[in-house]
Amino acid sequence: MNEANHETNHAANPAASHDSRNALHPIVLRVNGEKRPAIVESRTTLADCLRNELGLTGTHLGCEHGVCGACTVLVDGHSARSCLMLARQAERYELRTVEALEEQGRLNILQQAFHDLHGLQCGFCTPGILMTLTELLREQPDADEAAVRDALSGHLCRCTGYQNIVAAAMEALRRQRGQSA
Numbered sequence: 001m002n003e004a005n006h007e008t009n010h011a012a013n014p015a016a017s018h019d020s021r022n023a024l025h026p027i028v029l030r031v032n033g034e035k036r037p038a039i040v041e042s043r044t045t046l047a048d049c050l051r052n053e054l055g056l057t058g059t060h061l062g063c064e065h066g067v068c069g070a071c072t073v074l075v076d077g078h079s080a081r082s083c084l085m086l087a088r089q090a091e092r093y094e095l096r097t098v099e100a101l102e103e104q105g106r107l108n109i110l111q112q113a114f115h116d117l118h119g120l121q122c123g124f125c126t127p128g129i130l131m132t133l134t135e136l137l138r139e140q141p142d143a144d145e146a147a148v149r150d151a152l153s154g155h156l157c158r159c160t161g162y163q164n165i166v167a168a169a170m171e172a173l174r175r176q177r178g179q180s181a
Contacts, residue, residue: 027091031056032100040087047071049087050097058098058127062156069155072128073097079132098127101134110134110172119168121159129155133169137176145170 022041029036031054038053047064050056050073059082062070066081073082074096101108107115110133120126129152136143136151143151148169152162 025088027088029054029087029090029095030093031095032097038087042086042088044087045083046073046085046087046090046095047082049090050082050095053087056097056099060124060127062125067156068125069128069132070125072131072155074131074135077135077138079135096131096134098130101130109175110137110169113168113172113175114165117164117168117171119165121157125155125157125159129157129165133172136169137172141173141176143173148173 022043024039024041026037026039027049029038029049031050036054038049040049040053044053045064047059047061050059051061059073060070061083062068064071064083066084069081071082072079074080075085075090075093077094077096101111110130114120114126114130132151132155133148136148140147145166148166149162152165152169157165
């Protein structure tokens with residue numbers, strides 16, 4: 001095809017022309033205490049950027065509609081669905097993913113409670129749940145079971161009845177306060 005025909009075909013077919021919405025953009029995200037550069041399309045979600053560009057695969061994608069909570073990360077300390085946020089929007093925030101929860105190579109209080117009380121089954125939704133509960137433990141150190149259940153209401157786990165998840169969260173709260181069960 002010669003250049004003249006190529007130009008004509010693009011004019012006749014707008015979908016074939018360059019779409020600036022899909023242009024590539026260099027960004028720098030502050031993730032888990034580090035500045036991490038990436039090059040993303042305008043439409044790239046934070047979840048896709050974390051997983052595909054930065055290799056942080058602990059953030060899982062379930063519904064991609066903000067319903068299941070599997071993709072939850074902390075954005076300036078508050079839980080947010082990373083499938084609903086564009087990567088470019090996240091540049092101005094401090095991001096924390098499940099990979100940052102361990103402390104000096106060891107499970108943190110919440111992770112250890114989940115381990116000890118079997119607060120998971122298949123584990124797919126667990127990273128998002130851990131991130132939401134991380135916010136709860138920080139913001140409401142005296143939370144009761146109703147507050148834990150309320151925090152978990154935005155998460156969909158098809159494997160459990162949430163009993164062990166709630167028990168693990170309550171145990172983490174007790175441990176955080178220095179109390180024994």
